[in-house]
Amino acid sequence: MTEAPQHRRASSVLSYSALRRRTPRARASLSADQEPDYRFTLANERTFLAWMRTALALIAGGVAAREFIDSLEPVVLRGPLAVTCLATAALIGGGAFLHWFRVQQAMRRAQPLPNSWLMPVLAGGVLLAASLCMWGMLT
DSSP: OOHHHHHHHHHHHHHHHHHHHHSHHHHHHHHHOOOOOHHHHHHHHHHHHHHHHHHHHHHHHHHHHHHTOOSOSSGGGHHHHHHHHHHHHHHHHHHHHHHHHHHHHHHHTTOOOOOOSHHHHHHHHHHHHHHHHHHHHHO
8 A cells, every 4th residue: 555655656756857857947957957166166155255245345335424424525425425335235235146146057057157247336336436425525
């Protein structure tokens, strides 16, 4: 009596597995994925953590700009400066995960590494924040 449920369970697993292999996306991920060298995986994680540190620093800068900078005149610039830092931090934080995931998938599939849009976002955010600070200092 115990053999029948085991047989049914095995056949349902096999049919589910066969069903998954029929979809092009599942077939590509099952056939082409291979574990990359652990050093590349760790380097990808270090890069992710570096982007997260950058995002945390931008969060701290945004909070400091809004709450603790008294010398920036006109006072109206404090809000946009804080929002610029926080918005850049949010984009960098979310983008860091997406970039880590895409790089990990590319390494597993032995494909070229994807380009990152994080650097232009960071450069634009820093440029805008610096421009607001300079404008506040010159007025």
